[in-house]
Amino acid sequence: MKKIIYLLTLVFTFASCKKETKSTTTEMIDKQQSPKFAIVIHGGAGTILKENMSSETEQEYKEKLEEAIRVGHDILKNGGSSLDAVTKSISVLENSPLFNAGKGAVFTNSGTNEHDASIMDGNTLNAGASAGTTTVKNPINLARSVMDKSPHVMLSGKGAEDFAKKQRLEIVDPSYFYTQPRYESLQRIKESEKTELDHDNKTAFYDPSIRDSKFGTVGCVALDQSGNLAAGTSTGGMTNKRWGRIGDSPIIGAGTYANNNTCAVSSTGWGEYFIRAVVAHDISALMEYKGLSLEAAAKEVIQKKLPKLGGNGGIIAVDKNGNMVMEFNTAGMFRATMNSLGEVFVGMYKE
Structure with a gap:
């Protein structure tokens, strides 16, 4: 027994x-x-110093950044695409007067608001962009439509607006984009100009009082549960810009780039230099051809290569493994990250 x-x-x-x-x-x-997924957003880089920011204004920025990133994160958490997350998060920032994109766009020399935007799919390398629009409420939606519903990559001006109408995107009167603080910034810059710009004279753009008029942009990068990367960027451009000037934001490879083999990048800074350095693609190329990590590639481009040309600004990026980077060589950058664990970070200054 x-x-x-x-x-x-x-x-x-x-x-x-x-x-x-x-x-x-x-x-x-x-x-x-x-599932592993991640999302990063930015709201522009420049001389963002705590001593120049009231506690109320600082709180406004932090709340809007967190709102925007949570919108995209919810999409990713529920199995949505990185493209949808990028589009929706950027739309939140475009609808806020706090950032130089959409509602908060800066004014051109002629007193108008002209918008540029782009988006890229890391899975297919398809991309869409728009430049110089004045009536499309959310330029990132137009860039997405160009990518999804046209054979082209970039449309501009009136043609882009006609396309937006055919796609039934929301069209607004140009007065929608008017904000008093941005208009006052234009007036101050005009007063600071000592001489008219021509091809031999760039004095006004180098005036220290307007050095940060080049840095306002919003952007988002994301990795979804399917392993697909996406990046998007939207901007009102440079305060007091003339002659139909277009910066890096709608330029694929400069302001925006995404490739499932490497990373997704969105840029913010002095666009002319980001175009010359092909910043977003260069970071991806350093990873693909030299085997650098995302962090190392970003530092190489933003802290070494870009300053050698005379450029300032920053980037946000996420790689195919969900590693996130926010690299900038200015005093600050509005930014936020959120991972698959729901951990959120919101920053403004160079901590």
């Missing part, structure tokens, strides 16, 4: 151990297979 009880005890113990081992193994597999 004792022998039988002993044998039964052994069988029960073995079964219990096996069940526990199976349970533990299943838990480990579940953890290993848990």
Whole structure:
């Protein structure tokens, strides 16, 4: 009898151990297979200093950045695409007067608001962009439509607006984009000009009082649960810009780039230099051809290569493994990150 009880005890113990081992193994597999996704946004870089920011204004920026990134994060968490997350997060920033994009766009020399935007799919390398529009409420939606519903990559001006109407995007009167602080900035810059600009005279753009008029942009990069990367950028451009000037924001490879093999990047800074340095693509290329990590590639471009040309600004990026980077060589950059664990970071200054 004792022998039988002993044998039964052994069988029960073995079964219990096996069940526990199976349970533990299943838990480990579940953890290993848990979906990884990430999202990063920026709201522009420049001389963003705590001493120049009231506590109320600082709180406004932080709340809007967190609102924008949570919109995109919710999409990713629920299995949505990185393209949708990027589009929706940027739309939130475009609808806020706090940032130089959409509603908060700066004024051109002629007193208008002209918008540029772009988006790129890291899975297909398809891309869309628009430049110089004045009536499309959310330029990032236009860039997305150009990518999804046209054979082209970039449309500009009236043609882009005609296309937007055919796609039934929201069209507004140009007065929608008017904000008093941006208009006053234009007036101050005009007063600071000592001489008219021509091809031989760039004095006004180098005036220290307007050095940060070049840096306002919003952007977003994301990795979704399917492993697809996407990047998008939107801007009102440079305060007091003339002659239909277009910066890097709608330029694929300069202001925006995404490739599932490497990373997704959105830029913010002095656009002329980001175009010359092909900043967004250069970071991806350093990863692909030299085997650099995202962090190392971003530092190489933003802290070394770009300043050698005379450029300032920053980038946000996420790689195919969900590693996130926010690299800038200015005093500050409005930015936020959120990972698959729901951990959120919001920053403004160079901490």
